Amino acid sequence: MMRISELARKGGVGVETVRFYQRKGLLTVPRGEAPGGRHYGEDDVKRLRYVRHAQVAGFTLAEIAELIELDRTDDRPRARAMAAERIAALDEQIAKLQAARESLARLARDCARGGDGPCPILGAFDRV
Amino acid sequence: MMRISELARKGGVGVETVRFYQRKGLLTVPRGEAPGGRHYGEDDVKRLRYVRHAQVAGFTLAEIAELIELDRTDDRPRARAMAAERIAALDEQIAKLQAARESLARLARDCARGGDGPCPILGAFDRV
DNA sequence: ATTGACTCCGTACCGTGGTACGGAAGCTAT
DNA sequence: ATAGCTTCCGTACCACGGTACGGAGTCAAT
Numbered sequence: 001m002m003r004i005s006e007l008a009r010k011g012g013v014g015v016e017t018v019r020f021y022q023r024k025g026l027l028t029v030p031r032g033e034a035p036g037g038r039h040y041g042e043d044d045v046k047r048l049r050y051v052r053h054a055q056v057a058g059f060t061l062a063e064i065a066e067l068i069e070l071d072r073t074d075d076r077p078r079a080r081a082m083a084a085e086r087i088a089a090l091d092e093q094i095a096k097l098q099a100a101r102e103s104l105a106r107l108a109r110d111c112a113r114g115g116d117g118p119c120p121i122l123g124a125f126d127r128v
Numbered sequence: 129m130m131r132i133s134e135l136a137r138k139g140g141v142g143v144e145t146v147r148f149y150q151r152k153g154l155l156t157v158p159r160g161e162a163p164g165g166r167h168y169g170e171d172d173v174k175r176l177r178y179v180r181h182a183q184v185a186g187f188t189l190a191e192i193a194e195l196i197e198l199d200r201t202d203d204r205p206r207a208r209a210m211a212a213e214r215i216a217a218l219d220e221q222i223a224k225l226q227a228a229r230e231s232l233a234r235l236a237r238d239c240a241r242g243g244d245g246p247c248p249i250l251g252a253f254d255r256v
Numbered sequence: 257a258t259t260g261a262c263t264c265c266g267t268a269c270c271g272t273g274g275t276a277c278g279g280a281a282g283c284t285a286t
Numbered sequence: 287a288t289a290g291c292t293t294c295c296g297t298a299c300c301a302c303g304g305t306a307c308g309g310a311g312t313c314a315a316t
Contacts, residue, residue: 004293016275019294024273038293057228061273071250076239079250083236090229094222100185101218108211111204119204132263144305147264152303166263189303263312268305275300282293 001039011048018048025065026051058090129167139176146176153193154179186218 008015021027027047030038047068054064063082070079110120136143149155155175158166175196182192191210198207238248 014275015293017273020274053228055273056224057232058225067250071247074247074250076247076250079247080236080239083232083239087229087232087236090225090232094225094229096184097186097218097222097225100181101215101222104185104211104215104218108208108215111208111211119199119202119207142305143263145303148304183303257316259314259316261313261315264310266308268307270303270305272302273300275298277298278296280294282291284289284291286287286289 002041002044003039007040007044007048010045011052013048013052021048021051021061024061026061026068058086058093130169130172131167135168135172135176138173139180141176141180149176149179149189152189154189154196186214186221 002010004018005015008018011018018027022029027044030040030044050068051061051064054067055061059067059082063086067079067082070076070082107120130138132146133143136146139146146155150157155172158168158172178196179189179192182195183189187195187210191214195207195210198204198210235248
C-alpha cells in the first residue's frame with residue numbers, strides 16, 4: 001500500500017506539494033478511506049509525473065488542470081489547440097533566451113579579453 | 129524635462145513599476161527635488177532598459193541590483209562569474225524547453241494524425 | 257479660483273507555486 | 287499502554303514581481 005510520502009518520493013516532490021496539487025484538483029484524493037491513511041497506486045504516480053512534465057513544458061497549474069479535464073472528456077481539438085499555443089510560446093521563449101544567451105556570452109568574452117574602458121557586462125545591456 | 133510617466137513609457141513599463149524598481153534600488157531617484165515632480169534623463173531610460181534586458185536573460189531583480197552595484201565598484205571578476213553562471217543556467221533551461229517543445233510537437237502530430245485510442249496529448253506526459 | 261492631469265509616498269493587495277505549522281487521529285513496535 | 291512515526295486537515299506564511307489605492311501636493315489652462 002503506497003502512502004502519500006512514497007507517492008511524493010516517486011514523483012520527486014514533497015508531501016506538502018502532493019497535498020497542494022490535490023487541493024488544486026491536479027491529483028485525485030483516494031476515495032476509499034483506509035485506516036492509517038489513504039493509499040495510492042501507479043496511476044497516481046503517473047499523474048504526478050504528468051503534472052511535472054507539463055510544468056516543464058510551461059503549462060501553468062491551471063492549464064494542467066484543464067488538460068486533465070480534457071482527458072476526462074476526450075476533447076482532442078481543444079487539446080491540440082492548447083498544445084499548438086504552448087509550442088508557439090515555447091518557440092518564442094527559446095528564441096529570446098538564445099538571444100539573451102548570445103549577447104551575454106559576447107559580453108563575457110569582451111570582458112575577459114580585457115581592454116580598457118568600462119566592463120562590457122556592467123551597464124551594457126542597453127547595447128543588447 | 130522628462131517625468132516619470134515618460135520614463136515608464138520609454139521603458140515599456142508602467143509608472144508603478146518604475147517606482148517599484150526605485151524602491152528596489154534598481155533605478156535611482158533623482159536627487160534634485162524639482163517643483164511639480166522630479167525629472168529624468170536618458171541615463172535613466174538606459175538603466176531601465178538595462179534592467180528589462182537583464183530580466184530577459186533570467187537575472188532576478190536582486191541579481192540585477194548586484195550587477196548595478198558591481199558596475200559602481202567595477203568588479204569585473206564577479207561580473208564575469210555571474211555572467212558565466214547565468215549562461216550555464218540559460219543553456220540548461222534552453223535544452224529543457226527544447227526537449228519539452230519537441231515532445232509536445234510530437235504528441236500534437238500524433239493527435240492530429242487521428243488514429244484510435246486515447247489522445248496522445250492527454251495523459252501522455254508520462255511517456256515523455 | 258477651480259478643474260484636470262500629473263507627481264510623490266506609504267501601504268495594501270494580487271497571482272503563482274509552493275512550504276511550514278499545529279492539532280487530532282491512526283498504526284506499529286516495544 | 288506508551289512512544290514514535292505517519293497521516294489528515296486547515297490555516298498561515300513565504301518569495302517573486304508586480305499592481306492598485308488613497309491622500310496630499312503641484313502645475314498649466316480656463
